[in-house]
Amino acid sequence: MPHGDGRLSHDIDPLDRSPQDACGVFGVWVRPDSAARAEVSKLAYYGLYALQHRGQESAGIAVSDGSRIVVFKDMGLVSQVFDESVLNTLRGHIAVGHCRYSTTGSPTWENAQPTFRSTEAGGLALAHNGNLINTPELAARLEPGVLTATTDTEVLTALLAAHGTAADGDPLAAARQILPDARGAYSLVFMDEQTLYAARDPEGVRPLVLGRLEDLGGWVVASETAALDIVGAAFVREIEPGELVAIDGQGVRSERFAEPRPKGCLFEYVYLARPDTAIAGRSVQATRVEVGRRLAREHPAEADLVIPTPESGTPAAIGYAEASGIPYGQGLVKNSYVGRTFIQPSQTIRQLGIRLKLNPLREAIAGKRLVVVDDSIVRGNTQRAIVAMLRDAGAAEVHVRISSPPVAWPCFYGIDFATRAELIAGNLSVEEIRDSIGADSLGYISLDALIAASRVPKDRLCRACFDGIYPIPVDEGARGKHLLEPSRS
Numbered sequence: 318m319p320h321g322d323g324r325l326s327h328d329i330d331p332l333d334r335s336p337q338d339a340c341g342v343f344g345v346w347v348r349p350d351s352a353a354r355a356e357v358s359k360l361a362y363y364g365l366y367a368l369q370h371r372g373q374e375s376a377g378i379a380v381s382d383g384s385r386i387v388v389f390k391d392m393g394l395v396s397q398v399f400d401e402s403v404l405n406t407l408r409g410h411i412a413v414g415h416c417r418y419s420t421t422g423s424p425t426w427e428n429a430q431p432t433f434r435s436t437e438a439g440g441l442a443l444a445h446n447g448n449l450i451n452t453p454e455l456a457a458r459l460e461p462g463v464l465t466a467t468t469d470t471e472v473l474t475a476l477l478a479a480h481g482t483a484a485d486g487d488p489l490a491a492a493r494q495i496l497p498d499a500r501g502a503y504s505l506v507f508m509d510e511q512t513l514y515a516a517r518d519p520e521g522v523r524p525l526v527l528g529r530l531e532d533l534g535g536w537v538v539a540s541e542t543a544a545l546d547i548v549g550a551a552f553v554r555e556i557e558p559g560e561l562v563a564i565d566g567q568g569v570r571s572e573r574f575a576e577p578r579p580k581g582c583l584f585e586y587v588y589l590a591r592p593d594t595a596i597a598g599r600s601v602q603a604t605r606v607e608v609g610r611r612l613a614r615e616h617p618a619e620a621d622l623v624i625p626t627p628e629s630g631t632p633a634a635i636g637y638a639e640a641s642g643i644p645y646g647q648g649l650v651k652n653s654y655v656g657r658t659f660i661q662p663s664q665t666i667r668q669l670g671i672r673l674k675l676n677p678l679r680e681a682i683a684g685k686r687l688v689v690v691d692d693s694i695v696r697g698n699t700q701r702a703i704v705a706m707l708r709d710a711g712a713a714e715v716h717v718r719i720s721s722p723p724v725a726w727p728c729f730y731g732i733d734f735a736t737r738a739e740l741i742a743g744n745l746s747v748e749e750i751r752d753s754i755g756a757d758s759l760g761y762i763s764l765d766a767l768i769a770a771s772r773v774p775k776d777r778l779c780r781a782c783f784d785g786i787y788p789i790p791v792d793e794g795a796r797g798k799h800l801l802e803p804s805r806s
Contacts, residue, residue, distance in 0.1 A: 340430070340446040340731075341368025342525070343414040343544055344506035346513040346564045347535035349383055351410065358407035360548045361414035364537070365395045367544040370591060371446070372418035375429035379442035381510045382409035386440040390415075390429040411508050415444035418733065427466040431507075434478030439510045441478045441488060445470040446540055447502030447523045448731040450791050455499065473499065477507070488514055489572075492561055496574050500789055502582075502730035504556070506538050512565040513538065520580040520788055521558030522730045522779055524596060527569070529553050536564045541594040552595070580779040580788040584732060586771050587721040588692045592632055597773050602632050607770040608720045608762055609636020609690065616760025617641060618688050618716040624648030626691040626703060627675070633720035634690035641688075648682045648689075648707070649675045675703065683711030693721045694750065695734070697741040701754045708755075717756040722764045723747065726785040734782055 343364035345357055361378045376398040377390025387407060391398040395416055415430035431442040449455070449469035456464065456472045463475050473495070480491035488509055496503075502522035507514045515538040517525045528537040528550030537550040545552055556562060559575035582589070585596060592602035612633060623645045625634035638645035652674055687707060694700050704715050723742030728734040737743035741750055751759035764783050768775050781787045 340418065341365065341371035341416045341540045342444040342446045342504060342506045343368060344508065344513050344515060344538040345412050345535060347410050347530065347533050349410045351533050351535065354410045355408055357409055357412045358404045361412040362395065362399050362404055363547050364539055364544040365414045365416050367547040368416055368540050369395055371540060372416040375417045376415065377429050377431050378407060378412055378414045379431040379433065379508065380407040380409040381411040381508060383510055386433065386442050386510060388431055388433045388442055392426055392429065411513050413442050413444050413506050413508050428468050430470055432466065432471050432474040434474050436478045441474065441507060441509055443470065443474045443505060443507035445473065446504045446731065447518065448729065449499055449501035449503060450729055450789065451500040489563055492516060493574055504540065512563050515556055515562040517556045517558055517560055519559040519575040519578050521577065522580055522582050524585060525556040527553045527556055536569060541590055543591045543594045579777040581773065581777065583767065583771065583778045583780050584782060588629055599772055604770050605632030605720065606636035608767060609633035610640040611766040611770055612718055612720055612762045613637040613640035615763060615766060616718055618758060620686040620688045620716055622646050622648065622682065622685045623688045623690060626689060627651040630691040637688065637690050637718060643688060646681055648678055648687060650678060651675055677706055677710035679710045682707060684713055686714040687712050688716045688718055690718045690720060693724055694719055694741060695724055696739060697750065697753055704755045714757045716758045717754065719761045722761050722767060722783040724782050726782050728782050729787065729791040730779065
């Protein structure tokens with residue numbers, strides 16, 4: 318079956334993918350006697366729809382009716398995998414959902430999530446956002462031939478199922494044993510036939526939030542608050558780093574399996590999270606607009622128009638225009654219907670590929686000095702093509718402003734950043750990057766300004782892709798992709 322390339326908004330060249338997060342996770346529990354029991358799979362569907370930006374390669378939902386777990390998953394977008402007839406067959410009062418982009422393991426059906434394992438007491442379905450860095454060490458604890466997929470999620474599920482069987486089928490007891498030994502980033506939602514569980518690694522690298530379905534007497538766990546909004550759940554709180562939660566007829570029970578060492582991902586604020594999501598009590602949109610204001614103060618430009626690279630650069634461009642006094646406008650039009658494509662361009666037409674997603678408004682930019690605001694530069698190919706396209710459309714000057722510091726180091730915790738050798742900022746100075754992309758000037762926001770805009774203390778953030786300081790020690794030579802087989806990256 319064909320599978321998607323997982324590229325996001327303004328990414329054009331397959332060799333210059335935008336940053337990809339590992340996954341989006343969603344879990345919901347309602348009372349077994351609730352009227353929403355028949356709708357729980359649809360709640361999961363809409364929750365995953367809200368998290369589609371976190372992974373477009375595969376999607377899946379597991380549902381329990383109290384006596385058995387049924388899992389349906391496939392390659393493709395949420396809307397491609399599920400339709401009304403499929404959702405109507407997934408009946409129960411608990412659901413776990415997942416949308417995936419592979420940062421570990423190959424993009425195959427076997428590696429789609431939720432993963433499922435039988436236990437002594439029944440079954441266990443699990444969905445994972447993040448990336449473990451000691452997968453081989455954990456996999457060595459399993460009997461040969463046990464694994465049927467090649468992801469860290471499969472290893473984690475198999476271990477929890479095996480220990481759950483040894484602990485009379487109790488996933489909580491199994492999680493207490495296994496999770497302290499898992500190193501890396503993991504925000505988990507999992508379930509047995511009766512209970513929904515959630516857990517977050519001690520550093521809390523990837524987001525995870527708890528919401529309340531007031532009218533239904535139910536609970537929701539999701540990667541982002543935007544997913545709570547779309548299903549009508551009220552935000553309660555973030556799942557804390559090192560916290561393990563169980564939700565059933567007794568309510569919400571919480572315990573610590575490790576001491577918290579908060580290191581939330583700073584890049585969530587830059588690109589990964591939806592702008593209508595809140596992190597640490599602050600909307601991502603507000604943070605990105607503030608980043609744009611600070612970017613304007615740090616890197617002013619004499620220009621006639623501020624334009625974003627849609628849509629990831631839009632909030633920062635608004636802030637840049639506000640602080641600089643330069644008018645904000647639309648200079649690039651995005652084709653909203655271009656996303657995942659099965660047909661890759663041949664080498665002879667790849668140079669035209671950027672116009673498939675972005676096209677200039679010539680009358681708006683001809684003769685103008687432009688400030689073009691974008692969220693990041695990874696390899697540089699896309700920015701180079703955008704600058705050239707704007708010049709071809711008549712722009713007098715093109716000044717590029719980036720709302721993150723230079724991405725110079727790979728991510729080991731769930732973002733598919735390349736090795737340092739493949740990152741343009743890992744090899745070139747800012748001035749050399751400016752020359753490479755053909756801009757009249759180039760300015761990146763400083764790390765201190767980005768942190769200040771987030772309003773989260775520096776020591777509670779993972780900034781490794783910007784400064785090379787990894788909160789969970791890793792072997793750079795292994796690229797952080799500790800696999801059972803090579804990944805596509």
